[in-house]
Amino acid sequence: MIDLVSDPWPLVYVGITLGVTALLAYVAKLLIWGMMRQSNPQITIAAQRLGVSIVWLVGGVVAVQELGVSIDVLLLVIGLLGVATIVALRQPLENFGAKYFADVYTPFKLGDTVRVGEHEGRVIEINAMSTVLLSKGDALVSLPNSAFLRQPVVNLTPQAWKEVVVPITLPGTMDLAAFENTMHRAIARMRVRLDRRYPPIFTVKSRTAQSTDLLLTVMVRRPEDRDPVLAEVNLRLTEAMEKAPASASRAASGASAVDPGH
Amino acid sequence: MHSVDSRWGHDAGTAAEPREEDRDLFSDPEAATLATTAVPAEGRMNAVSVLINTQTPLLQFPRAPRGRHAMWEVESNFSRLVEGEDYRFSPGGVSRMVYPLARRMLTEGVWSDVHWVSLNSHGPEMVRLPGGITLHNVTIQPEHLGGYGKAKEAIWSTVHGLNSPRSSRDLFWTDDYGEYTYYNRVTAELIRELDLAHDFDLFYIHDFQQLPIGQMLGTIKPKLFRWHIPFDSRKIPAQWRPLISTYLNSYDVVVVSSERYRGALRRFGHRGPVRRMYPCIDPAEYKRAGPDDIGAVTTKFGIGPNDTVVLVVARMDPAKAQDRVIGAVARLLPRFPRLRLVLVGNGSFTSASSGLGIPKSRTWRRHLEETAASRGVHDRVVFTGHVSQSELESLYERCAFTVLPSVREGFGLVVVESWLYHKPTVVSVRAGIADLVTDGENGLLFDPDRPRALDRQMLRLLRDSGPLSRKLGEAGHQTARLCTLDAAVRDEVRLSGELGEN
Structure with a gap:
């Protein structure tokens, strides 16, 4: 361990290291955002978080090393903890991760009829660990989410191919009405590739003070339109999220507007 | 137009012997029986808290009163406002029916309190009326209001057969319709905030302007939609049907004013509960x-x-x-x-x-x-x-x-x-x-x-x-x-x- 009182320079180096780390984290965030503009914003945000975490982890380790602390043991402990966590929670993590990706990439939703392996039924619940089907015989079939990534999923719902469902997570401070308005205009410009009987519809799935989870549903005209429409919608989503103002509606403007009670 | 007090049943004249011409038009023994038996006892047992949503506000505010801006900004105490100067009652239409109904449901103890949300860009955010009704005014900026007005007029004209279904089939893809959903989303967001504060038992949504609200609220609490305009499925463009069905299905009950509209809703393909209830006057x-x-x-x-x-x-x-x-x-x-x-x-x-x-x-x-x-x-x-x-x-x-x-x-x-x-x-x-x-x-x-x-x-x-x-x-x-x-x-x-x- 070094004497920081007689030699404060290591502290200065730590400060510089953390500053450079913050800058690199910001650059990494922008780079990932730019590279993934046509990906679903939810995946982009997750990738950003992962990238920024890695930058900070490396920066933190370098900073600790500047203070003269041996990082060999620290790295060993972090590594062992990581391995132990993965081994102990392999199955739940797999299901949890599968749910995360299934939300974005698996083409079924609540109410659809699907076949997975030997199981077939109507999707009546999708939770963090499993997806529950109601079979024709009224039996409940609970399938781990990972099963939907490991084996082919057949969506038997008529014209299921038409439906493009895009999950969106907005910051809780964002003006939902303005965001929806912007997206409506953007999607209306794509209508040549969309089924005009189904204008875009936003469904709020859940919300907290921090975030709002939405589903955007549009219907394509032809099966080959799915991919370009999805890419275009993701691009517009990314732009709308960059532009959308913070909530200025009365509903979010303060408690006085909603009268806490008589 | 009656004064506010008489509308509220506090008219000073009511204590005196009424003149012949002041008598109610139904002031006969049969009507009295009707009044006393209007609400069965079980209706009064569990009073419910209700959120009413209409486009047209009960009170219209032509301008903010001078010298009262601070209060006007946030909340107005009704007793300080002057009818004809600060506000006027919306004549006719949905609010003319809903207001006496809400008052009566409150006085009968069927409803415990009423919060009424409507579009009112010139009004204060909130007005508390005596007797348990609180009005909440939704404000949207003029740049959104114009498009909203055009879209809802186009819907109204089409449903009333004044536009051909063909001419308005692409309405839902226009920027004006985007403003229609904008207004509804702003309204739904306010209702959601109010629900967090008041925990309503029932959402009572009135008329086609507010149709998307049920889907936008996303709550599993009871939601009732009252369709006040004609419903003739032949007048509704085919391109509109899936969206209208989605919105109608987001409600627990749809109420229409006529048996023929109930039949038309069934022919339209709506499978949810539909009730026929006649509009009313007091x-x-x-x-x-x-x-x-x-x-x-x-x-x-x-x-x-x-x-x-x-x-x-x-x-x-x-x-x-x-x-x-x-x-x-x-x-x-x-x-x-x-x-x-x-x-x-x-x-x-x-x-x-x-x-x-x-x-x-x-x-x-x-x-x-x-x-x-x-x-x-x-x-x-x-x-x-x-x-x-x-x-x-x-x-x-x-x-x-x-x-x-x-x-x-x-x-x-x-x-x-x-x-x-x-x-x-x-x-x-x-x-x-x-x-x-x-x-x-x-x-x-x-x-x-x-x-x-x-x-x-x-x-x-x-x-x-x-x-x-x-x-x-x-x-x-x-x-x-x-x-x-x-x-x-x-x-x-x-x-x-x-x-x-x-």
């Missing part, structure tokens, strides 16, 4: 007009003592088709030179400067004036514009009969008003209330699409020396009982019970 709001009142109103509008007055009470709107009555009067005038057509009403919230500011009522009135002039009957047609409640009562007393000429009409409560005064009425078969009319028994029916059909029915009444008019008026007065506040309260309690059981 007979206690209507008084008998005395000779002095009638004299004053005839003088004001230049109606001669021997004139045969045909009364049309409707806002200035092409769907109300006042032009067809002007045409009929022009054709009948040679045989009945004392015929006098009185057109009561001006614009709605849509046309008002305190509302959406769409000039359709001015345009329609100009068209009617030109029509009357071109037919040479301009001196036999009176345009009264908006009239006070007492003037309206006097005109009902004074008229020979009333006409509801609408090419499409959700219901037609003005017919019930006419019946309150024992007046015969000629009703378009395209109005929801035509379900309650049997031709020659309690009214006369005509098809507005058939030339001269209105002339023939008006002729029957003009030739009548009394018996037919009396018969129609008396039978109509009995029919009106189906559309009173008492009847509506019973329906609401029954519906609340059903929602609670489901």
